[in-house]
Amino acid sequence: MAEHRFIVGQRVKVRTRFLDRSGDGVYEVVRQLPATPNGDYHYRIKSPNGQERAVAETELAPAG
DSSP, rough: OOOOSSOOOOEEEESOTTTOOOSSSEEEEEEOOOOTTOOOOOOOEEEETTTTTEEGGGEEEOOO
């Protein structure tokens, strides 16, 4: 079974833009979420201004 690629506290960038056109910049992983039934991992990430969102692992890349 695969494991999460990113760890809590890791800094990541979002590969895709959100509908509100945000997404640029570096986020921090604040929680690893359980895998979906098809095996996709998700994360809760937080922006520098404190906004949190849930994203799929495929939407993330390591920062720097």
